[in-house]
Amino acid sequence: MDVPTENPHGCENGFNSEEDCNSNIGFGPSKLGTKDFWEAAYEKELETFKDIRDVGEIWFGEESMNRVLRWMEKTGIPEHAAILDIGTGNGVFLAEMAKHGYRNLTGIDYSAASVELARNILQADGLTDVTVREMDFLSCDGELRGFDVCIDKGTFDAITLNPDNFNDGKKLYLQSLRKALKCEGFFVITSCNWTREQLLDRFSEGFELVQELPTPRIQFGGQTGNSVTALIFKKKTINLDLVL
Numbered sequence: 517m518d519v520p521t522e523n524p525h526g527c528e529n530g531f532n533s534e535e536d537c538n539s540n541i542g543f544g545p546s547k548l549g550t551k552d553f554w555e556a557a558y559e560k561e562l563e564t565f566k567d568i569r570d571v572g573e574i575w576f577g578e579e580s581m582n583r584v585l586r587w588m589e590k591t592g593i594p595e596h597a598a599i600l601d602i603g604t605g606n607g608v609f610l611a612e613m614a615k616h617g618y619r620n621l622t623g624i625d626y627s628a629a630s631v632e633l634a635r636n637i638l639q640a641d642g643l644t645d646v647t648v649r650e651m652d653f654l655s656c657d658g659e660l661r662g663f664d665v666c667i668d669k670g671t672f673d674a675i676t677l678n679p680d681n682f683n684d685g686k687k688l689y690l691q692s693l694r695k696a697l698k699c700e701g702f703f704v705i706t707s708c709n710w711t712r713e714q715l716l717d718r719f720s721e722g723f724e725l726v727q728e729l730p731t732p733r734i735q736f737g738g739q740t741g742n743s744v745t746a747l748i749f750k751k752k753t754i755n756l757d758l759v760l
């Protein structure tokens with residue numbers, strides 16, 4: 517299969533580092549939102565890992581993992597907390613969390629090559645207790661439940677670039693997220709295609725903003741903005757009066 521030459525890192529504008537990525541310059545459906553794209557990208561990364569043990573690109577850079585890890589430690593997320601990495605890619609974030617002591621880790625991705633790559637990388641680090649499953653987050657039929665923390669780094673961006681389900685994707689994502697996360701559980705999202713306001717609007721139903729993690733700021737067209745947005749939401753407790 518031909519490997520895409522387009523930037524495989526989800527920011528529709530073609531920037532691939534956190535500093536460069538200003539995604540609010542208008543974007544729409546793109547092949548970066550397709551499964552074929554990611555499958556080809558991770559097949560290539562898997563080959564490279566097998567050849568030279570290079571884990572490939574760290575999406576949004578190392579700092580994007582460190583800032584979330586710092587928040588987890590500061591917030592006192594316990595080591596036994598059930599943590600889900602949505603669209604885990606190469607699984608490097610799972611490996612980092614495992615190295616920080618977290619021991620109830622699950623990663624899912626709809627790309628079989630990503631799952632194989634993540635398993636290879638974790639195994640190479642001797643991190644055999646981490647679960648990685650091939651699964652489409654948008655059609656997981658409630659299989660994912662009971663998580664204390666759900667993490668998304670670039671996956672909501674990719675899903676909302678899908679030319680086939682541009683609008684449905686957002687709706688299905690929210691449904692799966694609501695099922696996967698326990699009440700009072702945390703949802704940690706890092707995005708380069710959506711602003712803080714857009715994410716607040718998208719996740720307003722059922723979630724409340726807890727914190728915005730500081731990210732680098734850039735100037736573009738005379739305006740200053742964040743290149744990447746990292747937000748922590750908490751899932752609200754269900755009000756049974758509204759359900760019944």
Ligand SMILES: C[S@@+](CC[C@H](N)C(=O)[O-])C[C@H]1O[C@@H](n2cnc3c(N)ncnc32)[C@H](O)[C@@H]1O
Binds near residue numbers: 604627669
């Ligand atoms: C931008 S990459 C980010 C990968 C990883 N989170 C990281 O930080 O390196 C987006 C990932 O989302 C995955 N993905 C996209 N749509 C998905 C879906 N519907 N279900 C599961 N994974 C999906 C892709 O295969 C890809 O691994």
